[in-house]
Every structure is written in structure tokens, then in C-alpha cells.
Amino acid sequence: MKQNQVFDHRLAEECASAFSAATGLGCTVSDKNGAVLFEKGYGCTSCRMCRLAGLKQENCVQTHIYGMSEAERFGGKYIYFGPMGLTFFVSPILGSEGSEAKITVGPFLMVELQDYIACDLKEQLKIPDEKLPALCRELEKVPFVAPDIVSHLSTLLFMSVGFLNNVSSSNRMLKTQDSDAIQGQITAYIQYLKSTKEPSRYPFATEKALLQAVERADKPEAQRLLNELFGFIFFSQGGDFEGAKSRVYELLVLISRHAIQAGGDPEEMLRLSQQYLYDLAALSDIDSLCFWLTNVMNTFMDRIFNYTNAKHASVIHQSIQYLNAHYSEHVTLEQMAQLVFLSPAYFSRVFKQETGLSFNTYLNKVRIEHSKAILLKQSLRLTDVAMLAGFEDQSYFTKVFKKFTGTTPLHYRAAHMKMREEKSSPEKT
Known part of the structure; x- marks a missing residue:
């Protein structure tokens, strides 16, 4: 997860995918401003009802933002109707500073198709007759859910997202603890370097041992050796944070290349190297760098271990x-x-x-x-x-x-x- 992300996108996508597969309903992950991040099944971005009726797409976005605010007010779940009278329910995803995103389920029908056409399209929305055939064809894609089931499904989503929120919060706390530990190890090594009277030469032996640990997928040992190398980099750069970031990136590229030799997916490792260059540019202090490095090493090890298991x-x-x-x-x-x-x-x-x-x-x-x-x-x-x-x-x-x-x-x-x-x-x- 990037440093500027405040909730776990991967977990949110898995939650939405599982819920959609289990229920046959469309699930959409969107941020608190309504931007769609992920969708599975027949969701809002797939639905053409508003466009066919001549309504503005912004109406749907604002309705879903309102639905999330009501879900917050009513304890984490809310059932509501969209601009076209179709049904949705939503549960907010918590970030570090409150609700940062949401999973929305819908659209779907809670009434019989003919009743919806007669009451909602014709009477309430006053849809012209010439637009009805296209809307009726689109309605064939919209699932039906019995009213007495909707509340149960809303509760299931609430419980699923609640699990996601707990896992994300726990992961953030663990990463913070890991970050503190990493910073402590780096600081201790810097103090050791200051106390020694030997000249500051790059520790190639430590680098070699690190690459061997990466090859063995030995995460604890790799993290320890990486901390020593980072400590040396920070110490040798003499407070030049931008210079330290450049040296850190060079080291990460070296690790990624060795990870490829160790069996990692080449395309994935190259993609990660490019992403790290982008991420490093946004970091401005050692605290954020240590927090970011925790995720980097975990990602490297997970990619090597998971990919090689499948490939083996x-x-x-x-x-x-x-x-x-x-x-x-x-x-x-x-x-x-x-x-x-x-x-x-x-x-x-x-x-x-x-x-x-x-x-x-x-x-x-x-x-x-x-x-x-x-x-x-x-x-x-x-x-x-x-x-x-x-x-x-x-x-x-x-x-x-x-x-x-x-x-x-x-x-x-x-x-x-x-x-x-x-x-x-x-x-x-």
C-alpha cells in the first residue's frame, strides 16, 4: 500500500469480488468523493439507466455520497434508492481519519419489473414513451432481490466490511510498530558507525549477505541486513536526505534484479522498481521512509515467495x-x-x-x-x-x-x- 493510501485497496477489492460472486449483485468500491476504484458485476458504472433516461451522472454520484453519510449516521449500513428508483445499500470503509471509501451494492430491483416500469418510470419519472424500449432492454440486466432478503444482505455487507476495517486497522498498527522497530535498528547502527574509528567503506559483505537472504526468502534476516545498509547510507550521506533516497533506490533495484534470479516474476519486479522510484520522490523525512521501507520489504518477500511457490x-x-x-x-x-x-x-x-x-x-x-x-x-x-x-x-x-x-x-x-x-x-x- 502506498504511503498516501489510508485503506487497503486489495482487501476492499477482494471483499467486493467475494460479495458479488456470492450474491450475483454488482459491487463497487469508490472513494469518499465518489470516484470508482473497482467494480465487480453489474454496478453503477455498468448501468446505463440514467444515461438512457437523460439524467446527469452526477446525480448518481451525489446520491451514493449521501448514502455513505447516512450509513455513517446509522451505524455502518444504509439501504436507499438511486435517481432511477433502483435500490442500493452501502457500508463505509474506514481509513486513518474516518470513512475514506465505501462498498456499494446495486443497482437492483425490489419490485416486479412491470410494477417498476408502470410506477417508477412512467408515473414518477415521467419517462417519454420513445425512451421506454431502451430502458426496458437495460432492465433485463438488473437483478431482482426480494424485499425481505435485502436487509439480510445489507447486514452481511456490513459484517464483511467490518472485518475489512478491523484487518486494515490492525495492519496499520503493525506497520507502525514495524516502522518504529526499523527506525530503531537503523538509528542503533548509525550510532555504532559513529563510535567506530574505522573508515566508512561501503559494506559489500553485508550487501552480499542481504542478496543471499533475499534468495532464501528469509524475510527477518533480509530486513536486518537491509536496515544496516540503510543505516550506512544515512550515515555516509551526512544528512543529505535526497542523496540517501537515491542510494536507497539503487539498492532496491539491485534487490529486485537478484529477486528475479531467485525466481521472482520479472515483469512484477520491474513494475515494483518503477513504482518505488515514484514513491520515493514523495517521501520527505526519515519517519515516512522507514514506514514505506517496511511495506517494500514485505512486498518483495511476498512476491518472491508466492510467485515461486506457484511456479515451482x-x-x-x-x-x-x-x-x-x-x-x-x-x-x-x-x-x-x-x-x-x-x-x-x-x-x-x-x-x-x-x-x-x-x-x-x-x-x-x-x-x-x-x-x-x-x-x-x-x-x-x-x-x-x-x-x-x-x-x-x-x-x-x-x-x-x-x-x-x-x-x-x-x-x-x-x-x-x-x-x-x-x-x-x-x-x-
Whole structure:
């Protein structure tokens, strides 16, 4: 979340999406001035009723702002009618200084379609006959909700937004605590630098350790090392805050590039780097910078961890499928890494983390499993079995086979052929 945002947009969007999916009603997230931030389903921006009737869009905006003020007055929820007589209900989203946004549900009908056309469109709004056909076609998109259900739905929205408000408030408090902790660590490190008599040289060893922590997705260690580097930057800049911000940005770009090597989504990491340049320009003091840095590190770690988890599952599945289909061919770790668009070193590490085996060990295991079926064909020489299973050397095949099964290929064949003969022979009387 940006420093100038006072509520969690992501949580608000998730809340609106879930409510819309569950109820089939349109949900709109908008700020306290009526600007639409997100919409799911048939909401106000999708609705063309006002435009088709010749009414100004501003009328709808003002009605929704009024609805939010009434929701505040009546304890967090309010059911009301729009300029066209369609129904809405709303719950405000709390920011750091009161209601900063709202989730609005609607429009929808609470009366039968024909009654609405006769009473609202014709009698109350005096809609000309020539405009009625277009309005009736638009009304086919407007959902109907029975009156006795509307109040329950309004309560559900109120409870959902209430949860969102509590989570956002808790997150803000936690970020404030994290910010204080970060500032304390940076200040302590600056004091340490002041007390030492050694010359102020850039701590490349700390930077290297930081990048390794990012690669491991070790958030606490990465944050600690990052604080030390920020402390050095602030100390070495001698009070030049703008210069410190430039050095901070350079460091963040370096982290983002290393995060890409560690498996982060390249497009997402580049987008974050661009966003950080924009955000840094708006920061004017160390307090706001520390608060912002808390979110930066959390975002980096979340993006790396979440993206790589999803990507790892796909990579491992694709790799296993390929090995089972091509085990008899010459397959190397480098070739497999290239097929899944990863560096050999990173692919090797991911593969072992997910399967518990190194790539070569897993490939040998697959080949041995397939060789068991091939061995039961008595007409094949051991050299041919090894070749068909993907082994170029018969002696190496025998060695690997014994390692996985505890016996040699020929003993395995003999034992299983004997078992097969015993099963096929008639029982002795």
C-alpha cells in the first residue's frame, strides 16, 4: 500500500469480488468523493439507466455520497434508492481519519419489473414513451432481490466490511510498530558507525549477505541486513536526505534484479522498481521512509515467495512428466532447466527442494522403475535393457539398479520369472 493510501485497496477489492460472486449483485468500491476504484458485476458504472433516461451522472454520484453519510449516521449500513428508483445499500470503509471509501451494492430491483416500469418510470419519472424500449432492454440486466432478503444482505455487507476495517486497522498498527522497530535498528547502527574509528567503506559483505537472504526468502534476516545498509547510507550521506533516497533506490533495484534470479516474476519486479522510484520522490523525512521501507520489504518477500511457490509446482509437474516420457533419451540437468526457462543452478535447487532428490538421482530412479518391466523380457540382453532404460553403460546400470533395489538386474529377473512360473503352474494335489 502506498504511503498516501489510508485503506487497503486489495482487501476492499477482494471483499467486493467475494460479495458479488456470492450474491450475483454488482459491487463497487469508490472513494469518499465518489470516484470508482473497482467494480465487480453489474454496478453503477455498468448501468446505463440514467444515461438512457437523460439524467446527469452526477446525480448518481451525489446520491451514493449521501448514502455513505447516512450509513455513517446509522451505524455502518444504509439501504436507499438511486435517481432511477433502483435500490442500493452501502457500508463505509474506514481509513486513518474516518470513512475514506465505501462498498456499494446495486443497482437492483425490489419490485416486479412491470410494477417498476408502470410506477417508477412512467408515473414518477415521467419517462417519454420513445425512451421506454431502451430502458426496458437495460432492465433485463438488473437483478431482482426480494424485499425481505435485502436487509439480510445489507447486514452481511456490513459484517464483511467490518472485518475489512478491523484487518486494515490492525495492519496499520503493525506497520507502525514495524516502522518504529526499523527506525530503531537503523538509528542503533548509525550510532555504532559513529563510535567506530574505522573508515566508512561501503559494506559489500553485508550487501552480499542481504542478496543471499533475499534468495532464501528469509524475510527477518533480509530486513536486518537491509536496515544496516540503510543505516550506512544515512550515515555516509551526512544528512543529505535526497542523496540517501537515491542510494536507497539503487539498492532496491539491485534487490529486485537478484529477486528475479531467485525466481521472482520479472515483469512484477520491474513494475515494483518503477513504482518505488515514484514513491520515493514523495517521501520527505526519515519517519515516512522507514514506514514505506517496511511495506517494500514485505512486498518483495511476498512476491518472491508466492510467485515461486506457484511456479515451482508447475515446473516440477512439467519436469516429472517430461522425464517419464523421455527417460530413455540423453537428458541433462542443463537441458531440463532450459525447457522450463530456469537457470541450471536455480532449477537444481528447486527440484531438490520439491522432490527431496537431486535431479540425477530422480532421473535414475525413473529409469530403474522402467527397467524393471524391460528386464522381464527374457530375450533382451542386459546391455539392451540398460540402453532402453536410458543408461549408456551396462556396469553403471547394474550399480544404480542395485543401489535402488538391493539386488542386481539379473537376480531381479530370475526371481520375478520364478514367481511368474509358480503362479502360472497348476496347483499340486
